[in-house]
Structures are given as C-alpha cells and as structure tokens.
Amino acid sequence: MAEDTLGITVGKKEDFSEWYTQVVTKAELADYSLVSGCMVLRPGSFAIWEKIQSHLDGKFKETGHKNVYFPLFIPESLLTKESDHVEGFSPEVAWVTHAGDSPLNERLAIRPTSETIMYDSYSKWLRSWRDLPFLYNQWCSVVRWEFKYPRPFLRTREFLWQEGHTVHETQKDAVEEVMQILHLYRDTIEQEFAIPVIIGKKTEKEKFAGADFTTTLEAMMPDGKALQMGTSHHLAQNFAKPFGLRFQGRDGKEQIPWQTSWGVSTRLIGAIIMAHGDDKGLVLPPNVAPLHVAIVPILFEDTREKVIAAAEKLKTSLNEYSVELDLRDHKPGWKFNDWEMKGVPIRIEIGPRDVDNNQVVVARRDTGEKQTVAMDDVAQQVRSALEEMQKSLFDVQKKFLDSNIRDATTIEDLKKNAEEEKWSSAFFCGKEDCEEDIKEKTGGITTRVVPFNADSGSCLNCGKKGPQTYFAKAY
Amino acid sequence: MAEDTLGITVGKKEDFSEWYTQVVTKAELADYSLVSGCMVLRPGSFAIWEKIQSHLDGKFKETGHKNVYFPLFIPESLLTKESDHVEGFSPEVAWVTHAGDSPLNERLAIRPTSETIMYDSYSKWLRSWRDLPFLYNQWCSVVRWEFKYPRPFLRTREFLWQEGHTVHETQKDAVEEVMQILHLYRDTIEQEFAIPVIIGKKTEKEKFAGADFTTTLEAMMPDGKALQMGTSHHLAQNFAKPFGLRFQGRDGKEQIPWQTSWGVSTRLIGAIIMAHGDDKGLVLPPNVAPLHVAIVPILFEDTREKVIAAAEKLKTSLNEYSVELDLRDHKPGWKFNDWEMKGVPIRIEIGPRDVDNNQVVVARRDTGEKQTVAMDDVAQQVRSALEEMQKSLFDVQKKFLDSNIRDATTIEDLKKNAEEEKWSSAFFCGKEDCEEDIKEKTGGITTRVVPFNADSGSCLNCGKKGPQTYFAKAY
Numbered sequence: 001m002a003e004d005t006l007g008i009t010v011g012k013k014e015d016f017s018e019w020y021t022q023v024v025t026k027a028e029l030a031d032y033s034l035v036s037g038c039m040v041l042r043p044g045s046f047a048i049w050e051k052i053q054s055h056l057d058g059k060f061k062e063t064g065h066k067n068v069y070f071p072l073f074i075p076e077s078l079l080t081k082e083s084d085h086v087e088g089f090s091p092e093v094a095w096v097t098h099a100g101d102s103p104l105n106e107r108l109a110i111r112p113t114s115e116t117i118m119y120d121s122y123s124k125w126l127r128s129w130r131d132l133p134f135l136y137n138q139w140c141s142v143v144r145w146e147f148k149y150p151r152p153f154l155r156t157r158e159f160l161w162q163e164g165h166t167v168h169e170t171q172k173d174a175v176e177e178v179m180q181i182l183h184l185y186r187d188t189i190e191q192e193f194a195i196p197v198i199i200g201k202k203t204e205k206e207k208f209a210g211a212d213f214t215t216t217l218e219a220m221m222p223d224g225k226a227l228q229m230g231t232s233h234h235l236a237q238n239f240a241k242p243f244g245l246r247f248q249g250r251d252g253k254e255q256i257p258w259q260t261s262w263g264v265s266t267r268l269i270g271a272i273i274m275a276h277g278d279d280k281g282l283v284l285p286p287n288v289a290p291l292h293v294a295i296v297p298i299l300f301e302d303t304r305e306k307v308i309a310a311a312e313k314l315k316t317s318l319n320e321y322s323v324e325l326d327l328r329d330h331k332p333g334w335k336f337n338d339w340e341m342k343g344v345p346i347r348i349e350i351g352p353r354d355v356d357n358n359q360v361v362v363a364r365r366d367t368g369e370k371q372t373v374a375m376d377d378v379a380q381q382v383r384s385a386l387e388e389m390q391k392s393l394f395d396v397q398k399k400f401l402d403s404n405i406r407d408a409t410t411i412e413d414l415k416k417n418a419e420e421e422k423w424s425s426a427f428f429c430g431k432e433d434c435e436e437d438i439k440e441k442t443g444g445i446t447t448r449v450v451p452f453n454a455d456s457g458s459c460l461n462c463g464k465k466g467p468q469t470y471f472a473k474a475y
Numbered sequence: 476m477a478e479d480t481l482g483i484t485v486g487k488k489e490d491f492s493e494w495y496t497q498v499v500t501k502a503e504l505a506d507y508s509l510v511s512g513c514m515v516l517r518p519g520s521f522a523i524w525e526k527i528q529s530h531l532d533g534k535f536k537e538t539g540h541k542n543v544y545f546p547l548f549i550p551e552s553l554l555t556k557e558s559d560h561v562e563g564f565s566p567e568v569a570w571v572t573h574a575g576d577s578p579l580n581e582r583l584a585i586r587p588t589s590e591t592i593m594y595d596s597y598s599k600w601l602r603s604w605r606d607l608p609f610l611y612n613q614w615c616s617v618v619r620w621e622f623k624y625p626r627p628f629l630r631t632r633e634f635l636w637q638e639g640h641t642v643h644e645t646q647k648d649a650v651e652e653v654m655q656i657l658h659l660y661r662d663t664i665e666q667e668f669a670i671p672v673i674i675g676k677k678t679e680k681e682k683f684a685g686a687d688f689t690t691t692l693e694a695m696m697p698d699g700k701a702l703q704m705g706t707s708h709h710l711a712q713n714f715a716k717p718f719g720l721r722f723q724g725r726d727g728k729e730q731i732p733w734q735t736s737w738g739v740s741t742r743l744i745g746a747i748i749m750a751h752g753d754d755k756g757l758v759l760p761p762n763v764a765p766l767h768v769a770i771v772p773i774l775f776e777d778t779r780e781k782v783i784a785a786a787e788k789l790k791t792s793l794n795e796y797s798v799e800l801d802l803r804d805h806k807p808g809w810k811f812n813d814w815e816m817k818g819v820p821i822r823i824e825i826g827p828r829d830v831d832n833n834q835v836v837v838a839r840r841d842t843g844e845k846q847t848v849a850m851d852d853v854a855q856q857v858r859s860a861l862e863e864m865q866k867s868l869f870d871v872q873k874k875f876l877d878s879n880i881r882d883a884t885t886i887e888d889l890k891k892n893a894e895e896e897k898w899s900s901a902f903f904c905g906k907e908d909c910e911e912d913i914k915e916k917t918g919g920i921t922t923r924v925v926p927f928n929a930d931s932g933s934c935l936n937c938g939k940k941g942p943q944t945y946f947a948k949a950y
Contacts, residue, residue, distance in 0.1 A: 099620035145574035
C-alpha cells in the first residue's frame with residue numbers, strides 16, 4: 001500500500017457503496033481480474049475464508065458429514081433432468097464447447113450447483129437402507145454468469161462455497177437434517193461472525209429451483225438491505241425421482257429416498273465487512289480474525305535493539321494467539337493506520353519508555369480505546385479485550401437489527417419503510433402472483449423470510465390470510 | 476459395498492493395472508463420472524487428500540506462504556502471452572465460449588495452471604522491493620483435456636492440486652525458494668506418505684513449459700514405472716518480462732523480479748495406493764490415514780451389551796487417535812475384510828471372552844500380525860504399532876527403489892532394463908534431439924531426473940559428455 005493512498009476517503013454512512021469498494025481494495029481483501037465479474041481473493045480475504053471453513057467444517061464433521069469432490073463439469077443432458085432446476089439455472093450457465101481444437105460432442109456446463117452431477121453418482125451407490133444416510137459435502141467454486149452489476153464477495157460470476165448434499169431413509173430424517181444445518185449455520189454466524197440473523201422459510205417464489213421448501217438466514221446490512229447468509233433446502237423426492245435414486249427398505253421393498261442440500265459462500269466475507277467495518281476500514285470479530293494482535297514497536301536508532309528484544313519477548317508470551325511483530329520499513333503512524341484498515345482486533349504499541357517502565361499500550365480496534373498495561377498483565381488484557389470485542393460486535397448488530405424493523409399493513413408502508421432503510425414485518429398470503437404484484441408496485445421490495453411459528457393475519461396486498469413475513473430490499 | 480463384490484479378484488503382481496482399478500473402486504476411493512476422464516473423489520480418497528493438504532499447508536505457512544484464490548477462467552489473450560507456455564498447454568485447454576444463450580466476446584480457458592492469470596495481478600500489486608517476496612499458494616482444481624487413456628488419480632482431465640507462485644528480488648532468492656519447496660516436498664512425501672523419491676532436475680525436453688529449469692521428485696512404482704510426484708520450477712524472468720512485473724529496487728532503479736512456481740496434485744493419492752497396497756486392498760501409512768483404528772466387536776445376542784460397553788470404553792481410551800467403532804449390521808468377517816480393503820492401519824477385535832479376560836486382539840494391516848494385548852496396554856501397543864508401520868512401509872519402498880536401478884551404457888541396456896521393470900542410470904548429453912532419438916529407439920523410455928551433483932561421462936546415445944541421468948517408462 002503506497003503512503004499516498006492510505007485511508008478511506010468516504011464515510012460509511014456518507015456513501016456506503018463507495019465505502020465498501022474502498023475497504024475491499026485498500027484493505028487488500030480482493031481485486032478485480034481481467035475476467036469481467038470474477039475476483040481475486042487476496043491473502044487478506046482468503047485467510048478469513050479459511051477461518052470460516054475451519055469453523056463450519058469442524059461442525060459438519062462433528063455431525064457425521066464427510067467431504068467429497070465431484071467434477072466441475074456437468075453434461076447438458078444431466079443438467080436438464082429436473083425441469084424447475086434447469087429453468088432456474090440455465091440462463092446463467094457458462095458452457096464449455098471445445099477442448100483444444102476439437103468441438104465436444106455434448107456441451108458441458110461449469111457447475112452452477114452440483115445436485116445433478118452428484119445425484120447421478122448417488123443413484124449408483126445407493127442400494128439398501130443400510131447405506132443411508134449419505135451425508136456428503138464439498139468445498140469448491142461455482143459459476144453463475146449473472147449480468148447484474150458485480151460486487152466483490154456479494155455478487156461475482158465465480159465464487160467459493162460449500163454445498164452439502166444428503167440422502168435419507170425418511171422424510172422426517174431429511175427435515176431434521178435441514179433444520180440441524182440451519183441451526184448450525186445460525187450458531188456459527190452469530191457466535192463466530194457476530195452477525196445476528198432471522199431464520200425461517202422462503203416463500204414459494206423465493207425458494208431454490210427444485211426444492212420442496214427452502215430455509216434461510218437473513219441478516220440486515222447497515223443500509224437496511226437484507227443479505228441472505230445461507231440456505232438449507234428440503235428437496236423431498238424432487239430429484240430422487242428423475243435421477244433414479246432407489247433403495248431396498250427395511251421391509252424389503254423398493255423405496256425412494258428423501259434429500260437435502262445446503263450451502264454458504266464467500267458472500268459471508270462481504271457480510272462481515274459490511275456489518276462491522278467503520279470509517280477506518282475493516283473490523284474483524286476476533287473469532288474470525290486470522291491475526292489477533294499486531295505489535296508495533298516505536299523504533300529510534302539508539303534504543304532499537306532494546307525495543308525489538310522486548311517486543312519479541314512479548315510476542316512469545318502471547319503464543320496462544322495469532323500475533324505479528326511489525327518490523328516493516330515504515331513509520332509507526334503508517335503501521336497504525338495499516339492495521340486499522342486491515343481490521344486486526346488488537347494493536348500493541350511498545351516504545352523505549354514503555355520498555356523502561358515495563359508496560360505497553362493496548363488498543364482495541366472496534367472502540368479505539370487505548371490502555372496502558374503492565375507487561376505481566378498483557379496476556380490477560382488481550383484475552384478479555386478479545387472476548388469483550390466479540391460480544392460487543394454482536395450486541396451492536398443485534399440492537400441495530402431489532403430497532404430497524406417496522407410493521408407494515410399497506411404497500412405504502414412497505415415503500416416508506418424501505419426508503420427509511422428499515423425492514424417491514426407484514427402479513428402476507430404467500431402466493432407467487434401476489435408477491436410479483438408487490439415487487440412491481442414497490443419497485444423491488446421482496447419477501448426475505450417467513451419466521452417459524454409465525455402469527456397469521458390478512459395479507460397486506462390481497463387480504464387473504466397468511467403468516468407474518470419480513471420484507472426488504474435485498475442484495 | 477454389497478457382500479458379493481467384496482474382495483479383489485486379481486493379485487497385485489499378477490495384473491497390476493486391473494488390481495489398481497479394483498482397489499480404487501472397491502475401497503470406494505473414486506468413481507467414474509458421466510464426464511469422460513473426470514473422476515468423483517469419494518469420502519475415502521478425499522479424506523486422504525485432506526491429510527495431504529494438512530501436512531503441506533502447515534509447512535507452507537510455517538515458511539511464510541499465504542493462500543489466495545484466483546479465477547478459474549483465463550482470457551485467451553492472457554494465456555498466449557508467454558510463447559513456450561501457450562505452446563505447452565493450448566492443445567489441452569477446455570474453452571468456455573458461451574454464457575447462457577450469449578456467445579462471449581473472447582474465449583475463456585479453464586485454468587490448466589495459473590501462471591498467466593496470477594502474474595497479471597502480480598504486475599499490478601508490485602511496486603517496490605519492500606513488497607517482496609510474494610509467497611502465494613492456491614488449492615484448486617485444474618483442467619487438462621488429455622486424450623490419453625484416463626486413470627483415476629494418475630491421469631484425469633480435471634484434478635485437484637496446489638500451485639505456489641512466488642516473486643523475489645534476486646535470482647538467488649528465487650533459486651533458494653525452488654530448493655526450499657523441493658526439500659519440503661521430499662520430506663513430506665518420504666516421512667508422511669512413506670514413499671522414497673529421487674530428486675534432481677528435469678532435462679530441457681522434460682521441463683515445464685516456460686521454466687528456466689524444473690526440479691522434480693520421482694518415485695518408483697511396483698511395475699518399475701516412474702511417477703513424477705511433484706515439481707518446483709525456476710521461472711527466472713521468463714514470465715516477469717512479458718507480464719510487465721517491475722519494481723523499484725533498493726538502488727532506486729526499476730528492476731525485473733525473479734519467479735518460481737511449484738505444485739503437487741491428487742496424483743499423490745495414486746502413488747500411495749500403488750506403492751503400499753496389497754492383494755487385500757489399500758494399505759495406508761498411519762501419518763496419512765484418516766482413520767487409525769477400527770474396532771470390530773464380536774457380538775452375540777446375550778453378551779452384546781457388555782461387549783459394546785467395553786468397546787466404547789476402549790474407544791474413549793484411544794482418543795488421541797482417529798478411531799471408529801464398527802456397529803454396522805454386518806458379520807465380523809465382512810467387517811475385517813472391509814477395513815482391510817480400506818487400508819486402516821490397526822484393527823482391534825473384541826469379543827465376550829476378551830472382555831472377561833480384560834484383553835483384545837490387535838491386528839496390523841501391513842504385516843497381518845495379530846497380537847492379544849491386555850486392555851491396559853492397548854494405547855501403548857497402538858502407538859508402537861503405528862510408529863513401526865510408518866517406518867516399515869518406508870523401508871520396504873526404499874529397499875525396492877534401491878534394488879531396481881541398473882546401469883546402462885547402450886540403448887539395448889535401456890530397453891532390457893525397462894523390460895525387466897528396472898530403471899536405468901546412464902550418462903546422457905541432455906540435448907533435446909538426442910532425447911527424442913532415444914525415446915523413439917526405445918519405444919517410449921524417457922529421462923526422469925538428473926540428480927544434483929551428478930558425475931559426468933559419455934552419453935549412451937551420442938557419446939557427448941553429460942551427467943548421470945535416470946531413465947524409465949513413466950506414468
């Protein structure tokens with residue numbers, strides 16, 4: 001980062017979209033590539049993705065899931081086997097037509113999602129109820145050639161994700177899996193990424209192409225828009241039937257299994273940036289921060305060695321955390337700004353006088369608080385600051401979410417709430433045509449989530465009975 | 476696995492190729508997909524890949540490397556910027572030409588390797604010597620649309636790998652990086668995967684398309700063929716020049732940096748299968764085995780609960796290892812065969828009499844040895860058996876490698892040695908046309924590796940002076 005381009009030049013509240021773009025590029029998280037709509041994940045964001053993977057992968061394995069890898073390519077004939085599914089995805093498919101100089105016999109889709117290629121194999125592997133459940137997941141990239149304006153992490157033509165694809169003996173088992181994963185996602189997103197979500201079902205119009213029902217986790221971004229953080233789908237037998245999944249049941253008869261699929265993506269990195277960042281740059285919740293502590297020594301020629309020795313000793317004493325001692329050839333002020341930009345939770349400053357007094361200065365990224373701490377107390381101070389910061393970031397977001405939802409009983413309410421960057425809570429019939437009508441009347445407000453066990457009332461648009469539903473503009 | 480297809484029906488020595496195919500499919504490691512030449516990595520092999528990743532990624536990070544992710548797609552104009560490189564790869568490139576119904580303005584290659592797309596970004600990021608080195612790596616899949624006969628793990632059109640791509644201030648730094656990675660690969664392959672390798676340089680003919688020189692690690696497979704286990708390339712300034720990588724040096728003047736690239740792939744899984752497997756199936760070195768111990772309880776109706784309780788207690792006592800208690804609805808003999816097929820290093824059998832006598836039977840996968848062990852000694856016995864097995868598997872392979880290399884001073888020697896499934900050690904001039912000539916005369920024998928600090932002598936084909944070089948048929 002050159003000295004002259006340091007610092008974000010717009011406020012988060014002033015121009016949220018420009019602020020986001022500047023954080024992404026100036027904190028060196030991602031960069032544009034020569035392929036329109038495809039991003040480079042630089043070390044700064046990939047390390048966050050590794051933390052996200054580590055949290056989720058651990059929980060997937062604890063709950064009996066195993067990782068696999070299926071081909072990137074899906075033959076056209078396979079992609080088109082489930083009619084709702086192909087209708088949903090084919091407009092965005094990237095097609096491979098040639099290898100070297102030779103045209104292929106059949107076009108190959110780059111996977112937009114892997115239901116079709118996976119379930120073709122599943123149909124070969126499944127024979128008996130003894131084989132079930134299949135609890136498989138893969139971490140990979142997918143391609144959806146959208147023509148809307150791309151935004152780093154939020155909408156790119158290629159992105160990284162995980163996709164779980166399970167097969168169960170009974171419908172009850174499949175529904176339990178859908179809910180288990182939804183709760184696992186919620187706990188991880190709230191506890192590790194410090195972002196509160198509202199969980200529930202998608203409407204018929206918004207559900208996954210091919211699902212029986214889709215459950216979702218919706219977060220509120222600082223501009224009042226909703227961000228879908230992940231989804232967990234009950235596929236019922238919608239894919240099992242066309243893909244020929246059959247097994248011999250406990251009763252000896254041939255049965256059709258029940259399936260689920262579920263996923264989260266690098267979009268979560270976008271959510272973390274948007275939710276927690278401030279005018280100085282990125283702010284990372286400690287549980288997802290690749291680096292917990294940056295030690296910046298204040299170096300003068302005559303005391304240089306003494307300070308570095310003390311800083312190195314300090315680093316060693318913090319070995320339960322991820323710590324970097326910043327010896328780069330830059331001034332301390334530049335380094336302070338750089339670590340703030342990159343969102344490192346704790347900065348420790350140590351200069352010659354600190355060494356003489358056996359103390360350091362500990363600065364917390366989210367609040368900016370600085371405290372002078374005796375050397376012996378630093379490890380304890382770092383621990384409590386990280387814990388407090390993790391909790392505080394969540395609390396701030398929770399308060400924001402709770403205080404930005406308003407009731408709506410008319411279309412005018414919906415529009416007014418969205419204009420004021422609020423979500424709406426309203427009764428809604430759930431019908432596709434009524435939802436289309438609302439979207440058109442409001443210039444793009446859509447249903448986001450129908451909470452579980454919602455109360456019922458008269459639809460704000462057509463008056464028919466329906467459950468409480470959240471409406472918002474969405475990313 | 477159905478009861479009737481259990482077991483491998485050919486000996487490893489009898490029909491090596493068929494044996495390999497049966498191990499891959501019957502141990503449920505990989506499966507064919509509807510896309511010709513592309514494989515599905517089932518949980519059994521993906522878990523091995525995760526162990527390989529974990530060993531290597533840890534070492535990459537210890538040596539200062541960071542992970543990144545670059546786009547899957549490479550615009551045609553970028554792929555063709557370095558002329559040797561494009562010549563090497565373009566015949567095997569899969570081309571994306573359409574998105575949805577729309578033709579693209581420019582064809583996009585699916586990455587066969589990422590030098591070109593990465594170095595385009597590097598040229599934007601690099602400004603000063605202070606930015607160097609760039610030490611970046613990515614784990615991803617690559618596509619090379621080969622038309623040769625595909626073999627699981629060894630030659631598939633899509634495969635998983637890691638590719639490191641570094642940039643250095645000086646040639647010396649770059650060469651040191653090439654060697655550091657080569658040694659890191661060697662140590663991991665020998666110590667963790669128990670496969671000895673010969674390291675050295677590739678000849679001009681065999682080097683990477685675009686490299687100044689390529690270093691390699693070559694292993695000997697049971698049929699006497701060589702398998703290239705990984706490569707680490709010195710790219711010199713061959714890419715830096717056309718891709719416009721420039722930086723302000725310590726002297727204030729503009730300089731061109733030096734680069735390396737290096738990689739290993741899922742081919743390593745193929746090597747592990749081939750090297751260590753036997754007529755009963757897969758044999759996994761403990762350091763790369765996802766599961767260390769399978770506990771098979773011998774269950775009878777009247778003592779079932781007692782045995783399961785003892786087996787669960789045993790499992791808990793082995794919690795420093797990865798252990799599975801096999802309660803599947805199958806007979807013990809079937810389970811023994813299944814775990815042997817899957818290569819689990821240790822099997823523990825526990826029946827009602829064992830419980831009464833406070834003992835179990837511990838069986839080691841590689842030797843087949845079975846020992847009755849007192850319950851209190853099981854953890855110690857498992858530890859020493861795993862250590863011995865790890866060492867023994869390497870020793871067996873080392874002896875095999877050392878005893879199957881013969882000197883060759885004529886083309887006839889080369890042919891005879893290869894027919895007898897041996898490698899040849901010969902003096903070779905290193906010239907491309909001489910190597911082509913040898914390959915043609917011998918029906919496909921090629922140079923594999925020129926060891927470092929090799930002696931010199933007269934080329935076995937042309938008589939010119941050249942270093943000691945290993946020749947073999949190769950996968």
